[in-house]
Amino acid sequence: MENVQQLNIKEEPEETLSMDPVKFILWLFLVTIVMLFASQSSAYLVRRAEGNWLEFQMPTIFWYSTGVLLLSSVSMHWAYIMAKKDQFNQLKLAISITFALGLIFLAMQFEGWKNLVDMNVYFVGNPSGSFFYVFTGLHGFHIISGLLVLIFAMIAAFRLKVSAKNMRQIQICVTYWHFLDLLWVYLFVFLLTFN
Amino acid sequence: MSAIVGAESIHEHAEVHEHHHSQNFWQKYIFSEDHKMIAKQYLITGIVWAVIGISMSVIFRIQLGMPDSNLSWLKPILGQWISDSGKLDPNFFLALVTMHGTIMVFFVLTAGLSGTFSNFLIPLQIGARDMASGFMNMLSYWFFFLASIIMFASIFLQTGPAAGGWVIYPPLSALPQSHPGSGMGMTLWLTSMAFFIVSQLLGGINYITTVINLRTRGMSFDRLPLTIWAFLITAVLGLISFPVLLSSVLLLIMDRHFGTSFYLSDIYINGEALPNVGGSPILFQHLFWFLGHPEVYIVLLPGLGITSEVIATNARKPIFGYRAMIASMLGIAFLAFIVWAHHMFVTGMNPFLGSVFMFLTLIIAVPSAVKGFNYITTLWRGNIVFTPGMLFSIGLVSLFVSGGLTGIILGNSALDIQLHDTYFVVAHFHLVMGAASAFGLFAGVYHWFPKMFGRMMNPTLGQLHFWMTFIGIYAIFIPMHYVGIAGFPRRYYQFTSYDFTHKFMDMNLFITSAAIFSFTAQFIFLWNFFYSIFKGKVAPQNPWKSNTLEWTTPIIPGHGNWEGEIPAVYRWSYDYSKPGAKEDFIPQNIPYSQTLESNFPHENELIASEKDIEAQNFNDQFKSAH
Numbered sequence: 077m078e079n080v081q082q083l084n085i086k087e088e089p090e091e092t093l094s095m096d097p098v099k100f101i102l103w104l105f106l107v108t109i110v111m112l113f114a115s116q117s118s119a120y121l122v123r124r125a126e127g128n129w130l131e132f133q134m135p136t137i138f139w140y141s142t143g144v145l146l147l148s149s150v151s152m153h154w155a156y157i158m159a160k161k162d163q164f165n166q167l168k169l170a171i172s173i174t175f176a177l178g179l180i181f182l183a184m185q186f187e188g189w190k191n192l193v194d195m196n197v198y199f200v201g202n203p204s205g206s207f208f209y210v211f212t213g214l215h216g217f218h219i220i221s222g223l224l225v226l227i228f229a230m231i232a233a234f235r236l237k238v239s240a241k242n243m244r245q246i247q248i249c250v251t252y253w254h255f256l257d258l259l260w261v262y263l264f265v266f267l268l269t270f271n
Numbered sequence: 272m273s274a275i276v277g278a279e280s281i282h283e284h285a286e287v288h289e290h291h292h293s294q295n296f297w298q299k300y301i302f303s304e305d306h307k308m309i310a311k312q313y314l315i316t317g318i319v320w321a322v323i324g325i326s327m328s329v330i331f332r333i334q335l336g337m338p339d340s341n342l343s344w345l346k347p348i349l350g351q352w353i354s355d356s357g358k359l360d361p362n363f364f365l366a367l368v369t370m371h372g373t374i375m376v377f378f379v380l381t382a383g384l385s386g387t388f389s390n391f392l393i394p395l396q397i398g399a400r401d402m403a404s405g406f407m408n409m410l411s412y413w414f415f416f417l418a419s420i421i422m423f424a425s426i427f428l429q430t431g432p433a434a435g436g437w438v439i440y441p442p443l444s445a446l447p448q449s450h451p452g453s454g455m456g457m458t459l460w461l462t463s464m465a466f467f468i469v470s471q472l473l474g475g476i477n478y479i480t481t482v483i484n485l486r487t488r489g490m491s492f493d494r495l496p497l498t499i500w501a502f503l504i505t506a507v508l509g510l511i512s513f514p515v516l517l518s519s520v521l522l523l524i525m526d527r528h529f530g531t532s533f534y535l536s537d538i539y540i541n542g543e544a545l546p547n548v549g550g551s552p553i554l555f556q557h558l559f560w561f562l563g564h565p566e567v568y569i570v571l572l573p574g575l576g577i578t579s580e581v582i583a584t585n586a587r588k589p590i591f592g593y594r595a596m597i598a599s600m601l602g603i604a605f606l607a608f609i610v611w612a613h614h615m616f617v618t619g620m621n622p623f624l625g626s627v628f629m630f631l632t633l634i635i636a637v638p639s640a641v642k643g644f645n646y647i648t649t650l651w652r653g654n655i656v657f658t659p660g661m662l663f664s665i666g667l668v669s670l671f672v673s674g675g676l677t678g679i680i681l682g683n684s685a686l687d688i689q690l691h692d693t694y695f696v697v698a699h700f701h702l703v704m705g706a707a708s709a710f711g712l713f714a715g716v717y718h719w720f721p722k723m724f725g726r727m728m729n730p731t732l733g734q735l736h737f738w739m740t741f742i743g744i745y746a747i748f749i750p751m752h753y754v755g756i757a758g759f760p761r762r763y764y765q766f767t768s769y770d771f772t773h774k775f776m777d778m779n780l781f782i783t784s785a786a787i788f789s790f791t792a793q794f795i796f797l798w799n800f801f802y803s804i805f806k807g808k809v810a811p812q813n814p815w816k817s818n819t820l821e822w823t824t825p826i827i828p829g830h831g832n833w834e835g836e837i838p839a840v841y842r843w844s845y846d847y848s849k850p851g852a853k854e855d856f857i858p859q860n861i862p863y864s865q866t867l868e869s870n871f872p873h874e875n876e877l878i879a880s881e882k883d884i885e886a887q888n889f890n891d892q893f894k895s896a897h
Contacts, residue, residue, distance in 0.1 A: 097403040097484045104476040111514035119554055128549045200530040203549050
């Protein structure tokens with residue numbers, strides 16, 4: 077809304093086409109995801125403030141999985157730079173590494189759930205545990221959607237359809253993946269701070 | 272199911288596609304990616320839903336106004352819900368109230384109003400070939416259709432549809448034991464709404480992207496018609512608030528099906544404690560109303576936008592305070608997000624917090640009043656043409672003002688203690704949001720019918736429809752305020768067993784009669800609408816002598832809207848009755864260099880910039896990769 081207001085102030089005449097519509101759609105989609113998690117976070121805080129809140133230590137594996145996801149963002153960006161430079165072999169390698177790291181992240185999150193169960197923190201029970209599962213589960217669901225986007229980009233990369241002149245797909249993929257990474261870092265810090 | 276019927280009725284109306292590759296029946300009428308066809312699909316589906324939703328209200332109004340009457344004649348439709356003695360089943364009464372609310376708020380006034388006119392008008396008025404993503408647009412409609420099917424199916428369940436009120440507060444909605452409708456009916460309600468949210472997000476993302484990126488040459492933000500501003504702001508509201516509803520629905524689904532306790536705590540049923548501990552039902556209300564309040568404006572703003580356009584056109588005057596109109600819509604949209612707790616004054620909220628929300632709520636009166644005054648000053652001394660669209664727009668302003676005034680009373684946290692959940696609230700929001708938005712919908716249909724179907728609706732029937740509806744609406748809702756002040760709680764099955772309600776039974780009977788009267792009037796519209804699609808008078812190029820771009824397209828625009836180039840835009844859309852001009856309107860695509868006789872000094876200076884506009888990118892999505 078604020079953006080819109082700013083645009084309104086600008087004096088004409090000027091070019092009306094400001095951005096690639098598909099990328100614009102992606103950014104708006106990210107806004108909806110932000111709102112989804114913002115509402116969950118506020119629900120979490122409101123509920124936590126009411127007391128009767130089970131406190132538990134976050135299993136250490138979530139630290140490692142955070143590292144894995146951060147690493148995947150690095151390799152994703154490597155893929156992006158390689159695509160820009162038309163280095164196809166390195167692009168293929170980097171994008172495959174990203175995909176593998178994404179899968180490893182998911183597996184580690186699942187392992188984390190198992191650790192939680194071992195600690196007697198269940199999905200059904202005190203809302204503090206339920207919220208933890210919902211947060212990680214919702215994020216995991218979005219990671220799966222990110223992996224699907226990644227698969228399409230990977231297929232395109234292996235068919236040599238991604239190049240310096242044809243960057244749209246990989247740009248969308250990179251934006252989404254970095255966003256999911258950032259989202260997890262936020263959730264991780266949030267859950268760590270308000271456990 | 273309902274929309275297939277609608278789509279088929281459109282099919283019989285032949286359209287001329289001239290410059291585009293031929294499409295088969297399925298591509299053209301069913302899985303269409305053309306924004307105009309999708310708009311018509313939304314409109315017809317919305318109309319079918321409106322008939323169902325309003326019929327439900329008439330049935331429960333009969334129960335309220337004539338509690339002793341024998342309803343056996345409804346047995347062919349309602350079957351087991353009418354008892355052998357001709358009484359409406361009390362559980363089904365709650366289901367009717369719930370479904371009426373859900374259907375009218377979401378399926379008619381959100382999807383039917385915003386879906387129809389955002390889709391139809393955004394590309395036509397900003398000068399675009401189509402939406403940014405036709406495919407997403409199609410998906411949006413079909414997700415809505417899927418949501419419609421599921422909601423429609425839930426009506427036929429043996430245990431009845433959802434019955435916890437359209438706000439589905441837990442624990443009533445979370446525990447299947449609490450009510451027959453809280454079982455399968457509630458499950459289907461939640462599923463349907465999840466699809467509905469997806470549909471709205473797909474649609475909204477598309478609307479925003481299209482408005483921002485696909486405007487034609489010269490269509491700067493300060494030349495956008497107010498309709499487009501309204502649709503843009505509506506879509507932004509939806510984009511921000513619908514994910515929150517999804518969030519609350521998601522947690523409710525977890526509580527219902529997986530045994531979590533987000534909203535449930537310390538509940539005893541038949542003396543037995545439920546295992547759920549630690550949840551908070553108030554949490555749901557916070558999440559729900561964070562959507563729920565913006566939803567009110569999602570419903571209303573498109574109606575206000577349509578009204579701005581229709582009133583300026585038919586008063587033959589520029590809209591008064593164009594920038595103030597935009598600013599007030601932005602103000603309303605901003606405030607919409609920080610007033611949600613005024614729905615929860617009596618939940619045991621901290622009184623100080625209540626005062627804060629009261630203060631913020633009352634501030635909404637300021638931008639709303641700006642809009643009200645601007646409409647009235649636009650009408651002032653105009654050469655008013657009383658087309659049916661114009662009548663409904665003026666009616667909207669009237670309803671918006673009279674419904675808004677009671678909002679000032681309800682927004683007061685102290686007065687709300689008496690009025691909360693009474694018929695006063697029902698009367699308030701039906702006037703300001705329900706009837707006002709419905710009037711916006713009617714205004715839009717009457718005004719843009721010629722562009723949609725290439726034919727005119729019968730104006731005499733339109734005026735008859737307006738006056739019956741207008742009188743009927745006030746006859747229903749003004750007495751309802753009194754009933755509410757007297758203390759009638761909403762959603763009660765009958766009022767015969769309380770002493771204080773006895774003397775108001777006549778008034779309830781009157782309200783019911785008025786409701787039936789208004790309901791009857793809608794059949795005039797239905798007849799006029801469907802008859803005119805096939806047999807109406809053929810529309811001229813620009814029937815209302817309007818300035819906006821959609822009237823520069825062929826009478827029945829084909830896929831891509833304009834043959835040849837998209838017109839460029841040189842002026843705002845409200846140059847009506849300009850002193851010195853040959854005619855009393857100058858369309859947006861006429862450059863200032865052609866209207867030297869009517870230009871103001873600063874507009875003469877703009878002539879120099881016309882070359883720049885013409886030199887700009889065509890912004891034609893059919894000619895670039897998309």
